[in-house]
Amino acid sequence: xxxxxxxxxxxxxxxxxxxxxxxxxxxxxxxxxxxxxxxxxxxxxxxxxxxxxxxxxxxxxxxxxxxxxxxxxxxxxxxxxxxxxxxxxxxxxxxxxxxxxxxxxxxxxxxxxxxxxxxxxxxxxxxxxxxxxxxxxxxxxxxxxxxxxxxxxxxxxxxxxxxxxxxxxxxxxxxxxxxxxxxxxxxxxxxxxxxxxxxxxxxxxxxxxxxxxxxxxxxxxxxxxxxxxxxxxxxxxxxxxxxxxxxxxxxxxxxxxxxxxxxxxxxxxxxxxxxxxxxxxxxxxxxxxxxxxxxxxxxxxxxxxxxxxxxxxxxxxxxxxxxxxxxxxxxxxxxxxxxxxxxxxxxxxxxxxxxxxxxxxxxxxxxxxxxxxxxxxxxxxxxxxxxxxxxxxxxxxxxxxxxxxxxxxxxxxxxxxxxxxxxxxxxxxxxxxxxxxxxxxxxxxxxxxxxxxxxxxx
Amino acid sequence: xxxxxxxxxxxxxxxxxxxxxxxxxxxxxxxxxxxxxxxxxxxxxxxxxxxxxxxxxxxxxxxxxxxxxxxxxxxxxxxxxxxxxxxxxxxxxxxxxxxxxxxxxxxxxxxxxxxxxxxxxxxxxxxxxxxxxxxxxxxxxxxxxxxxxxxxxxxxxxxxxxxxxxxxxxxxxxxxxxxxxxxxxxxxxxxxxxxxxxxxxxxxxxxxxxxxxxxxxxxxxxxxxxxxxxxxxxxxxxxxxxxxxxxxxxxxxxxxxxxxxxxxxxxxxxxxxxxxxxxxxxxxxxxxxxxxxxxxxxxxxxxxxxxxxxxxxxxxxxxxxxxxxxxxxxxxxxxxxxxxxxxxxxxxxxxxxxxxxxxxxxxxxxx
Numbered sequence: 114x115x116x117x118x119x120x121x122x123x124x125x126x127x128x129x130x131x132x133x134x135x136x137x138x139x140x141x142x143x144x145x146x147x148x149x150x151x152x153x154x155x156x157x158x159x160x161x162x163x164x165x166x167x168x169x170x171x172x173x174x175x176x177x178x179x180x181x182x183x184x185x186x187x188x189x190x191x192x193x194x195x196x197x198x199x200x201x202x203x204x205x206x207x208x209x210x211x212x213x214x215x216x217x218x219x220x221x222x223x224x225x226x227x228x229x230x231x232x233x234x235x236x237x238x239x240x241x242x243x244x245x246x247x248x249x250x251x252x253x254x255x256x257x258x259x260x261x262x263x264x265x266x267x268x269x270x271x272x273x274x275x276x277x278x279x280x281x282x283x284x285x286x287x288x289x290x291x292x293x294x295x296x297x298x299x300x301x302x303x304x305x306x307x308x309x310x311x312x313x314x315x316x317x318x319x320x321x322x323x324x325x326x327x328x329x330x331x332x333x334x335x336x337x338x339x340x341x342x343x344x345x346x347x348x349x350x351x352x353x354x355x356x357x358x359x360x361x362x363x364x365x366x367x368x369x370x371x372x373x374x375x376x377x378x379x380x381x382x383x384x385x386x387x388x389x390x391x392x393x394x395x396x397x398x399x400x401x402x403x404x405x406x407x408x409x410x411x412x413x414x415x416x417x418x419x420x421x422x423x424x425x426x427x428x429x430x431x432x433x434x435x436x437x438x439x440x441x442x443x444x445x446x447x448x449x450x451x452x453x454x455x456x457x458x459x460x461x462x463x464x465x466x467x468x469x470x471x472x473x474x475x476x477x478x479x480x481x482x483x484x485x486x487x488x489x490x491x492x493x494x495x496x497x498x499x500x501x502x503x504x505x506x507x508x509x510x511x512x513x514x515x516x517x518x519x520x521x522x523x524x525x526x527x528x529x530x531x532x533x534x535x536x537x538x539x540x541x542x543x544x545x546x547x548x549x550x551x552x553x554x555x556x557x558x559x560x561x562x563x564x565x566x567x568x569x570x571x
Numbered sequence: 572x573x574x575x576x577x578x579x580x581x582x583x584x585x586x587x588x589x590x591x592x593x594x595x596x597x598x599x600x601x602x603x604x605x606x607x608x609x610x611x612x613x614x615x616x617x618x619x620x621x622x623x624x625x626x627x628x629x630x631x632x633x634x635x636x637x638x639x640x641x642x643x644x645x646x647x648x649x650x651x652x653x654x655x656x657x658x659x660x661x662x663x664x665x666x667x668x669x670x671x672x673x674x675x676x677x678x679x680x681x682x683x684x685x686x687x688x689x690x691x692x693x694x695x696x697x698x699x700x701x702x703x704x705x706x707x708x709x710x711x712x713x714x715x716x717x718x719x720x721x722x723x724x725x726x727x728x729x730x731x732x733x734x735x736x737x738x739x740x741x742x743x744x745x746x747x748x749x750x751x752x753x754x755x756x757x758x759x760x761x762x763x764x765x766x767x768x769x770x771x772x773x774x775x776x777x778x779x780x781x782x783x784x785x786x787x788x789x790x791x792x793x794x795x796x797x798x799x800x801x802x803x804x805x806x807x808x809x810x811x812x813x814x815x816x817x818x819x820x821x822x823x824x825x826x827x828x829x830x831x832x833x834x835x836x837x838x839x840x841x842x843x844x845x846x847x848x849x850x851x852x853x854x855x856x857x858x859x860x861x862x863x864x865x866x867x868x869x870x871x872x873x874x875x876x877x878x879x880x881x882x883x884x885x886x887x888x889x890x891x892x893x894x895x896x897x898x899x900x901x902x903x904x905x906x907x908x909x910x911x912x913x914x915x916x917x918x919x920x921x922x923x924x925x926x927x928x929x930x931x932x933x934x935x936x937x938x
Contacts, residue, residue, distance in 0.1 A: 134597045135684075138620070159805055160689025160792050161620045168687055192791050194808035217744055218847040221891060222915060222933040224817050227724075227743045231810040308816060319732070319761070448937040 116145040119181060120155075126177040131170070139165050142195040151186035153178055156193040163190045220448075233293065234303040239286035245411060247404030250280060250397045257284050260366060261291045264334065268393035270357075270367040274374050275397030278437030281370040284397075285336050288368060292334055302329070303336040310342070310349040326352075330359045334366045340389070341371045345380040354385050361388070373561075377554045400436065405429040408436055412443055419456045420446070427459065431466045442466060476567055478516045478530055484567040485512045488559075497532040511560065513539050514546035519564070572608045572638060572661040576630025578670070581657060582649045584615040584626040585642070587800065590773060592642045593619030600684045603639040604646075606659065606666070607682070608632040616688065617642065622770050623688045623803040637682035640666050644677055688803060691794040693787035695731060697756040700783045701797075706903070707738045707749040708775050710928050713897040715768045716742035723809035726765040729786075731758045739814060740768075745894050746814055747901070749928040764788050765811055770804035777802060818931060819917065822910040824883030826854050827923055828861050830907045832877045834899060840865040841892045843873040849935055850892040854909060856883035861909075865892070881909075888914045889935040895920075898930035 114122075120143070128136050142158040143166075155174070157163045166174065167190055175188050229236045246254045253275075259267040273281055289301040304312075316325035329335065335356075343350050360367055371378060374396070375389040400408065406429040413420050428446075432438050445465060450457045457465070486493040489508040496509050509531065516522045516530070517539070524536040524543075531539075549556055585604060593601040605616040615626045638661035645666075654670040661667070661679070668675040699707075708727070716724035730737040734756050739748040766774075770793070777797050778784060785796040788806070795802040840850050843865040853862040861879045866872040888911065899907060904922025911918045914934060921929040 134599075138598050159620065160691070160803075161618065161623070161686050164687035164689050194791065217891065218849070218935065220847060220849070220889070220935040220937055221744055222936060223743045224741070224746065224812075224814075224917070224931075224933060226817050227741070227812045227814075229812075231812055311816075321761070444936075452937065 114182065116148060119148070119153075119178065120145040122181055123174065123177040126180065127170070127173050130173060139170065146191060146193065148182075148185070151184055153185055153188045155188060155190050157190050158193070158195045160192060163192055166190055229303075233289060233301045235286050235289045235293070235301065237290060239283045240290050241287045243411070244280065244283055244287055245404060245408050247400055247407070249400050249404060250275075250284070253284060253395045253397045256393055256395050257288050257368075260368065261288055261295075264292070265364045265366040269361065270369055270389060270392040272369045272371070272375060272389055272392065272394040273397065274371045274394070276372060276399065276435060278435030279397045279399065280436055281397060282338055285338055285368055285370050289334060289336055299334065300332045301334045301336070302332050303338065305338045306340045306342040306349075306353075309337065309353065310346050313349055313352055326356070329356045330363075332360065332365060334368070335360055336368045338370050339372070340369050341373060341378050343381055343385070344378055347382075350382050350385050354382070354388070357385075357388055373558075374554075377558050377561075379555070379558050399434065402429055405432070405436075405439060409439055409443065412440060416443070416447060418443070418447055419450075421459070423459055424457075424462050427462060428466065476520065478520060478522060478527075480567050481515050481519070482512050484563055485515075488563050488566065499532065499534075510542035510546050511563070513542040515560070515563070517543045572606070572636025573634035573658070574606075574608045574613050574630050574632050574660075575656065575658045576613060576628060578649070578652055578654055578657045580628040580630060581615070581659075582652075584628050585646050585649055587626060587777070588615050588617035588624055589642045589646045590776070591617040591619055591622050591624045591802075595619070599641075600639060600680055600686070602642055603680055603685070604642045605637065605639045605682055605685045606661075607637040609635050609637075616685070618686050618688065620686065621767070621805055622773060623686075624773075625688060625801045625803075627799045634660075636661055637685075638664065638666050638679045639682045639685045640677050640679040648675065648677065689792055691787055691789045691792045691803060693789055693794070695758055695762050696785060696787040697731070697736070697753070697758075698783045698785045699736070699751060699753065701778045701780060703751055704784050705775065705778050707751055707928075708771055710749040710901045711738045711740040711747040712768065712771055712775075713740075713901065714742060714745050714747035714930070715740035715771075717768075718742075721809075722767070722807045723765055723811050725768050726807040726809075726811070727768065727771050728811040729762075729764045729766060729788075731756065731762045731764075732760075733758060739811070741812065741814060743812075744891075745898065745930065745932040746817070747898065747928070747930045748814075751927075762788070763811065764793065765807035765809060766793060767804065767807050770802075773804075774802060817917065818929075819910075819912060819919065821912075822883070822919070823912050824854050824856050824881070824886060824910070826856065826861060826879045826881035826883075826909040827906050828877050828879040828909070830899065830902065830905060830922075833861070833907055834896070836863050836875045836877055837892060837896055837899070839875065840873045841896070843867045843871055844892050847935070848891045848893050849889050850895070851887060851889050853885065853887040854881075854883070854911065855879075855885045856881055857885055886911070886914055888918065889937060890918070890932060891935060894932050898932060901930065902928070 124140060139162055143162065144156050146154040146156040157166060171188065178185050178188060244254065253273050256268055256271055260271050273284060275281055286303055289303050292299050292301055313325060316322045343353065357367060369389055374394060375386050378386065406425060409425045409429055413425065428439065428442050432442050446457060446462055449465060482496055483493055485508050486496060491505060491508060495505050496512060498505065513527050516527050524539040527539040528534040528536040588604045592604065595601040601619055607614045611632050613628045613630045613632060615628060617624055652670055658669040659666060664679045664681055666677045666679050668677065711727060715727060719725060724742055728739040734752055734754060736751045736756060737748060739746065774795050777800055779798055782798050787794040791806050791808065793804045793806055840863045844850055845867050851864040855862065859879055861877040862874065864874045898920050902920065902922040904925050906923035908921050908923050909918060917931045917933050919929055919931050
């Protein structure tokens with residue numbers, strides 16, 4: 114006889130000997146938790162039931178259980194909170210809030226971090242069902258699916274990289290959410306590298322480093338977002354390396370994301386980098402027009418927005434960079450339309466978009482040169498000097514490369530800009546940097562951060 | 572049972588007890604107050620199976636015994652008694668009350684059916700001075716959620732570590748935290764307890780002016796002792812959101828203004844808010860001012876400028892005026908500091924020179 118059957122039959126007997134009110138009050142939400150070696154453990158919802166059953170009904174309970182299973186020698190009681198859904202119904206019957214409760218307006222923003230499940234840090238809204246697949250991300254999507262089907266064996270670790278707002282986090286969390294949905298007992302955790310680092314620091318402060326270590330070694334799936342922020346944090350890298358090894362050796366799955374491939378992450382220990390590259394590395398690029406449109410359609414449907422196909426096409430054409438911006442554009446339109454209490458026309462949407470989309474930044478060669486001088490920590494005017502010192506030549510070549518690449522400056526113009534140099538010098542600089550870029554990921558990184566710097570100027 | 576005591580003692584006790592009874596149709600016993608006399612002690616008890624209270628009152632016990640009487644009848648009767656002393660005597664399930672000239676019989680129930688109060692095996696206990704406890708509870712409770720959907724958001728978090736207790740509450744739109752430091756607490760392990768909002772309100776009422784309040788926690792139960800009262804409540808089962816990660820560490824804009832100015836202007840503005848309770852605030856780091864604007868299609872418009880100190884860019888943000896007032900009112904400092912980063916990120920409010928508490932609010936979209 115299984116636990117449930119036994120308790121149901123015992124209860125039907127107990128019911129006969131106690132009053133209806135008592136039965137409902139004291140036996141609500143009780144069940145048999147476990148039975149072994151002649152002891153039955155009964156789960157009760159609260160301390161009151163525990164006291165009452167122990168002191169008033171113990172004999173009844175023991176007798177009715179023994180009538181069914183004679184081997185039982187004793188019964189004990191343990192407080193287990195009933196399912197929250199049940200508890201809610203129970204609480205709402207009795208609790209009358211003091212202040213009046215009204216749902217806040219839709220415009221009210223929330224702490225969005227609270228939507229996540231505190232056990233796994235996963236946000237349940239990120240699932241494979243809501244993930245839109247296009248040619249720009251289909252490889253990453255397929256790899257993610259493969260991981261869920263063959264945890265720890267297919268691609269371990271899986272490393273997904275791509276620019277901001279392209280859906281890396283969505284895909285990462287979808288893996289976790291899928292897994293928990295399939296099997297509740299799987300232990301999954303999603304964490305950003307920054308948070309991992311913060312937790313480590315506070316555990317060191319509070320002398321709880323051991324708890325920290327144990328905590329991360331228990332998971333079946335560890336998802337680490339934005340690993341590029343590990344860069345430069347030695348202690349964190351070291352601790353993470355051990356965690357990774359422990360999980361990997363135990364056949365547990367690890368998934369990473371980053372805005373760049375492992376080899377381009379600066380200041381990261383070689384052994385950690387090689388671990389990250391050991392599984393599969395896939396990238397997500399920028400979505401093409403068709404996918405952008407598909408994403409907009411699904412987002413608009415999700416929000417029940419009244420917006421014409423033309424307008425969506427317009428947004429998909431104007432907003433090109435990433436999915437987050439697409440969503441932002443849709444947000445702005447929705448707010449405007451609610452504010453004006455009407456569906457916006459094509460022209461109105463066009464003007465909103467023009468206002469809100471940042472124009473391509475207009476940077477001058479002087480700004481680029483200035484940024485480079487700061488970056489390499491050399492006096493700005495030294496770039497223009499006719500010198501062959503390496504510490505000057507290299508920044509100068511990079512400056513020429515960037516002016517050519519980003520501003521489409523002509524070679525003679527560049528030569529002239531740098532204190533009347535020959536245009537062949539500019540061509541040579543551009544080609545040299547282009548060549549080196551193919552071989553040296555460190556240079557790519559340097560250029561990337563220089564670009565970020567001057568793009569921020571605008 | 573036969574007892575003799577001062578009327579005021581039992582009046583006070585019954586009043587507290589009545590708040591912990593349940594109007595439960597299936598179990599009339601939950602709607603009663605238990606009066607017991609044993610070993611020279613008089614005890615008054617009540618429970619609704621979520622919370623329970625036990626009050627010991629002084630008086631003379633002439634005969635041991637127990638009885639349970641309907642709470643409402645007893646409290647209504649007692650509140651109209653003006654005599655100094657009162658004698659209560661139970662005979663079977665009837666309670667006979669004798670005061671100066673009155674003879675009263677209240678029909679009771681068998682005390683046999685009265686629930687047994689759970690034993691609380693304390694894993695941690697500490698005392699908090701009443702003044703501080705009062706300030707900390709009222710400081711955070713306004714941020715707790717009124718909805719039953721997520722029990723953890725309808726509760727107050729007690730986070731105990733070493734010599735500090737942090738109280739926190741959030742409804743996911745705003746968050747309040749209060750830090751208490753006390754030398755008589757020393758918990759080596761980080762402990763977190765979630766106390767249901769309803770119980771916190773009850774504890775608040777129990778706090779006496781000068782007595783410190785003792786808290787004892789078990790895995791799923793809380794026991795609070797103050798004076799002659801022991802209050803027991805269940806704890807909420809759940810995990811409070813890891814809120815520390817949402818508190819911004821750096822701010823681009825910091826504005827300091829006088830609390831009385833801010834409060835009075837917010838109250839004026841609240842007359843003219845729209846149905847969303849929305850108010851627009853321009854934080855002017857360069858202009859050294861706070862500009863409040865509210866408008867309502869039907870009632871009119873309001874705008875005012877409050878002188879303020881501070882630094883940072885100028886930014887205009889929309890808030891629910893009630894959330895703002897809830898938070899600012901709880902800060903007992905002459906000057907209020909507003910910290911923020913932009914129109915869609917949280918606003919942190921605290922008192923100037925006071926790091927014991929803060930209040931974090933999310934703005935409304937569409938500023």
